[in-house]
Every structure is written in C-alpha cells, then in structure tokens.
Amino acid sequence: MSSMNPRLALFPLSTSVNERGHLVIGGCDAVKLAHDFGTPLYIFDEAFLRQRCREFKAEFGREYPNPRVVYAGKAFLIKAMARLLKEEGIGLDVVSGGELGIAQAAGFPLDQIVFHGNNKSNEEITMGVEWGVGRFVVDNLLELEILDRVCGERSHKQKILPRLCPGVDPHTHKKITTGNIDSKFGFPREQAEDAVTKAMASPNLELAGLHFHIGSQLFETEPFLEAIDFTLNFAAEMKKKHGFELKELDCGGGFGISYTIDALAPPLATFAKALTSRIKDGCARLKLALPQLIIEPGRSIVGSAAVALYTVGAAKQIAGVRTYVPVDGGMGDNVRPAMYQAQYEAVLANHVNKPNTKTVSIAGKFCESGDILINDIMLPETHPGDILAIPDSGAYCIPMSSTTHSPG
Ligand SMILES: *Cc1c(COP(=O)(O)O)cnc(C)c1O
Numbered sequence: 001m002s003s004m005n006p007r008l009a010l011f012p013l014s015t016s017v018n019e020r021g022h023l024v025i026g027g028c029d030a031v032k033l034a035h036d037f038g039t040p041l042y043i044f045d046e047a048f049l050r051q052r053c054r055e056f057k058a059e060f061g062r063e064y065p066n067p068r069v070v071y072a073g074k075a076f077l078i079k080a081m082a083r084l085l086k087e088e089g090i091g092l093d094v095v096s097g098g099e100l101g102i103a104q105a106a107g108f109p110l111d112q113i114v115f116h117g118n119n120k121s122n123e124e125i126t127m128g129v130e131w132g133v134g135r136f137v138v139d140n141l142l143e144l145e146i147l148d149r150v151c152g153e154r155s156h157k158q159k160i161l162p163r164l165c166p167g168v169d170p171h172t173h174k175k176i177t178t179g180n181i182d183s184k185f186g187f188p189r190e191q192a193e194d195a196v197t198k199a200m201a202s203p204n205l206e207l208a209g210l211h212f213h214i215g216s217q218l219f220e221t222e223p224f225l226e227a228i229d230f231t232l233n234f235a236a237e238m239k240k241k242h243g244f245e246l247k248e249l250d251c252g253g254g255f256g257i258s259y260t261i262d263a264l265a266p267p268l269a270t271f272a273k274a275l276t277s278r279i280k281d282g283c284a285r286l287k288l289a290l291p292q293l294i295i296e297p298g299r300s301i302v303g304s305a306a307v308a309l310y311t312v313g314a315a316k317q318i319a320g321v322r323t324y325v326p327v328d329g330g331m332g333d334n335v336r337p338a339m340y341q342a343q344y345e346a347v348l349a350n351h352v353n354k355p356n357t358k359t360v361s362i363a364g365k366f367c368e369s370g371d372i373l374i375n376d377i378m379l380p381e382t383h384p385g386d387i388l389a390i391p392d393s394g395a396y397c398i399p400m401s402s403t404t405h406s407p408g
Helices: 006-010 030-037 046-063 079-088 097-105 122-131 141-153 189-201 222-242 268-286 299-305 336-340
Strands: 023-025 041-044 068-072 091-094 113-115 135-138 158-162 205-207 209-211 248-250 292-295 306-311 316-318 322-326 358-363 372-379 387-390
Touching: 023 030, 030 041, 030 306, 030 387, 046 068, 046 079, 046 268, 046 292, 046 299, 068 299, 079 091, 079 097, 091 097, 097 113, 097 122, 122 141, 135 141, 141 158, 141 189, 141 205, 158 189, 189 205, 189 222, 209 222, 222 248, 222 268, 268 292, 299 306, 336 372
Parallel strands: 068 091, 068 292, 091 113, 113 135, 135 158, 158 205, 158 209, 209 248, 248 292, 322 358
Antiparallel strands: 041 306, 306 387, 316 322, 358 372
16 A cells, blocks of 8 residues: 555545556546546546535534535536435525526526526526526625516515625635625625615515625635624624624635645534634624524535546657646646646556656646646656546536637
8 A cells, every 4th residue: 555646645535546557436447438438538426526515514514503505516517416416405506597507407406596696697687586596695786676676577585695795815816715805796895784775675685694705725714704703793783773684694615625735625624613613603792693504615525526537648858947748638628727826636547656757747738838737746757648637626627618729
C-alpha cells in the first residue's frame, strides 16, 4: 500500500488500482472506459454521489431539527441527476428556465424547487409560477413587483425568500465571492427592509424567510457565522418593526472541497456544527423561534463524484523552460483553471503507481494560451495515448462547457 499514489485520496472513495496498474472507479477500469467511450470523458460515481447526499442530511440533521438540503443544480444538472436527488429526498435550486425544464422533464417534484437568479426574465418568472416551483429567492425589487403581478393575475400565492447581501468576505477567489457589498447578487441592507415590507403587504406573496449565499469553495466557517449574525439581527429588527416572522433561514452553499492534497477542506461536520450552533445561539439571544434551516450545497455534493479522462498527445519540451503535455480537452470542457486559476491534480490512469519523475504543465487543445488545465505538476514520463485522469471534476465543468472548435 505504501507505493499507492497519494493523489488517490482526491478520487471517489471506491477508487482503486487493478493488477494492470489502471485506475478503477466504481468497479470500472477507467482506461477501458476511455477506450470504449472516447475522451474527454467525465465519469460519475453514483454510489459516491448518493453517499454525499446522505452525509449532508446526517451531519446537519445531527445538529438541527429537520434541516432541508437543496442541491444547487448549476454545479451539474442532467435528468439522471434530478432523478437521483428525488430518490434521495433532496431539493433542487435552479437559476434559469433551462434548468427548470431539465427538472420538469425528469419528473422532479416542482414544489421542492428553489428558483434563484439575479435577473430572471418575465418568461422565467411566469414559467416558475405556472409550474408551481416551491420558492422564489427574490434578488431585487423589480423581480418582486413582476412576481407579485404574475401571481396576482393567476390568483396564486407564492412563497418567497428575499436574498440578502450580508456584506462579508468569504476569503475565496473573487470570481466566486457573492456576499460582499460590491456584489451583483441580493439586497444590500438599506434595500432589504423595503423588500420585506413590500412582500408582507402583498396578498400574492408569502414571505417565508430570508436567504443568503456568500460564495463558493469556502474553507472557513467564520464568514458563514458573520452572515448568520447579520441575517438574524435583521430578522429580529424586522420582527420588532413590522411583525415579520422568520420561518425559514436559507444559508446557501459554498462548502469547500479538496482539489489538491496540500489544501484539504474541513470535514462537513465542522460546517454543520458551527452553522447550527450559531443559529441556535442567535435565536435564543434575539428571542426568535428556531427557523427551518435550508442549505444549498452544489460543489460539495457533486464535485468529488466525477473524474475527467483525457488522452495525452505529444509532449513539447522547451529546454530549460517547461514541458507541455497536451490533452484532447481543456477549457472547452473545464473553464475553471482559465477563468479563476482553479487548481487540480492528476494521475496517469494507465500507470497510476508509476513514480513521478518530471514537472510538466497540462495544456488543453483550444487555441488560447490561457488554456492550461494544470500548471507545474509532477507526473511520470508520459507517452501519446496515455490516459490522464483529473479528480474532482464534477462541479462547474460540464454546465460551463462550450462547443468552441467542436469537431462537428
Ligand atoms: C452556486 C450557488 C450555490 C451552491 O454553491 P456551491 O459552492 O456549489 O456549494 C448555492 N446557492 C446559490 C444561491 C448559488 O448561487
């Protein structure tokens, strides 16, 4: 076992290595999958996905009565995923009519859907109301007005959660920070009261509670705690001034995962304990009834469940500078490294336990110099036809893919 590649810790739990030295995921030889289906190929470990859904329910359920786990579909959503969530009793966040369409086509219960988005179109709002989505997370006053009118015209009463912008810094990459003051998402404090009073005054809207989502790939609990304090203080003030009752508190997602072995994410229990105890303490201090807790993990459910497989081409060695190892995918299927310097590790799926001997950079095949999947990674000597496996490729890769230079 001592010769096992330590990077295997970043792969789904079932991952092993067979007698040929090939990567095996969910009982399948990854090299055979690559040959049978072609590359780039994203393989998902369904058992691992289900286990993550159950871990979220168990870890938060241990600390808090009846928490609701709502998966953020924008991380990865296909019909099979929606069906899996339904079977696991997990709700679903959507951010567009397209995602809502996938959920509907999969037979996902639409009352278990939370409709997000900072600029929902009139058509999307109407679609959400007519299809009966459970909750709208309202992002601005115009949306509130349109929703009010659309519901009024249909004699429909819609549950809503205004999205607050708590003004905290979650200490993650700025392109995945969403809860700071300078953010395109949510109501800043000075507009939030308006949203609450307008919603309370509308016969078409039921103000169920409040929502925040401060960012993605968070490793620290402190920013969550600040956002909870902000939201509970605001709720208490609205209760005093307007008789508002906080029935639901949606703390968003953002729980970080381990992409590299030198930056391991805290266990889920750490987030579960910290968030729930802060909510319980805050409610006791402010004399608020304990709200229904909602959490919206995306990346932390699906991220580590998938592995991307690529076929390696001819290495380009530039003496004294760098060696590029090209693969047959790149920013077209995973834009994260180009967009926000996301870091990944990799192994050679056909030689998992061969010693690493060389520092190389993994280059994508797209005509952008920025199309580098991994900068400076130690790998064994590579040969054209080798299969490169990148773990933790389940979140924000396929939904953000493009068809640039598609072979047709
Ligand atoms: C993206 C998003 C999430 C999920 O974020 P992760 O970092 O993937 O957990 C949850 N809630 C909202 C509103 C989002 O936009």
